[in-house]
Amino acid sequence: MWEIRLAGPKGLGVFAKSFIPRGTRIFSEKPLLAILQGQDTSALYNATKQLSPDDRASLLSLSAHVTKESSFIRWNKASWYVVKETILDLKAKLRGRNGAGNWRMPRFHAIGEHAAILSIFRSNAFKFGRTSQFHQAVFPRISRINHSCIPNAQGNFHDVLGKFNIHATRDIDADEELTLNYLQEHGALRAARQLQLLNDYGFSCDCSACDVVRGQEGEGKRTQMLNVLRTFAEGAAQEDTQNPGEELRTMQLFINLLEGEGIAGREVATM
Ligand SMILES: C[S@@+](CC[C@H](N)C(=O)[O-])C[C@H]1O[C@@H](n2cnc3c(N)ncnc32)[C@H](O)[C@@H]1O
Structure with a gap:
């Protein structure tokens, strides 16, 4: 029904391989990495450690929009999480709770990888309203769907299934790109939309609107x-x-x- 391929300057995107009628459920995916309501990005450090090697590879393959400034901030944040967690591990070990011999010094590449994960998360995480258990989450394939201010699909998080469902909100032609509105509302004017997309996702929208x-x-x-x-x-x-x-x-x-x-x-x- 769909394929992932280049979408010009936006990077990769998801395209219809055949006509998709309005109302079709196109995707139903579990999050790869998520923050629950009330958590902030510091929760990602431990969540990332729980990922299987395949999920970690899938996460690291997602794109990230990185500026010099954002990369500096994320390196700082990542160093802080890694060092803090390492000290906690060490304390636990010294108290004899963590099994002898498990503790390791923080590795430089762990900080680099965590900084990369923070950038990936910022570029790809969808925000959910208060109605979902999740505050923000990234998905292996849904996170490849680009934004449009006049989208042809819409996502709803199904809390019981624990899955993000994407439905076509209008008929989508073969070869047409699938798009979602990353913003919470549709009515805003261009300047307000651009500012929010830049602040929240770090890109300038080039959709037709x-x-x-x-x-x-x-x-x-x-x-x-x-x-x-x-x-x-x-x-x-x-x-x-x-x-x-x-x-x-x-x-x-x-x-x-x-x-x-x-x-x-x-x-x-x-x-
Ligand atoms: C969730 S990812 C979408 C998939 C991404 N294009 C990829 O290659 O993996 C979000 C990123 O895609 C790009 N993007 C998405 N929608 C865009 C748009 N309307 N205009 C320009 N760039 C867009 C931005 O770089 C943004 O940070």
Whole structure:
């Protein structure tokens, strides 16, 4: 149904090998490495140590967007985790709890590898809302799906299965690239989207909605959406003067604008 191949300057991407009808479940994957709600990236150090050699290799094969500054910060963080964990191991051994002879000095390459894992995690981890047990997680294949501000697929974490399911939110043609929206919402304007993607994932989005020329019409629609939402919120704040018919028309207008911009899935379903 799909294949992973080069997607131009974005690196690798996932492409449809044949037509994928809207609603199809394309992926259902368990996380390779995850942080639970309430944990931060320091939890990754121990989580990484539990990985099987195959999973570790799969993790290390994922791409990372590394800048000089981010790499410096991650080396610092990684050194700190490795040294801290090593001291804890040593203390445990001295107290006789960890079995004699197991303790080793921290190795330089362990710090380097952990810094690489932190970069990979930052570039590839999907963030989940408070509804999932996971705060952030990376996946062996789903993490190859690039971002678009007008995506054709959507991910939902299934807590019971412990899997991230990706469904097509519209018909996808053979050879078309599968895309997800990495951001939590769809309505934001280009500058806000670009800033958040840069801060959270470290890249500048080059999707068609972010293209200054091709994305111009879409930006107009998003501005209208924001105005519609603002009007709706102001109306909702003055409860006595609420008019249900008017509210319904406002929501219909908002849905039309979302669909007009090619946005489907959760955003429309939850309106
Ligand atoms: C989760 S990975 C996606 C797979 C990645 N392209 C690869 O080669 O493994 C996220 C990275 O892909 C690139 N990327 C994803 N979507 C992009 C977009 N819309 N514009 C530019 N780069 C993008 C960025 O380098 C980002 O850090």
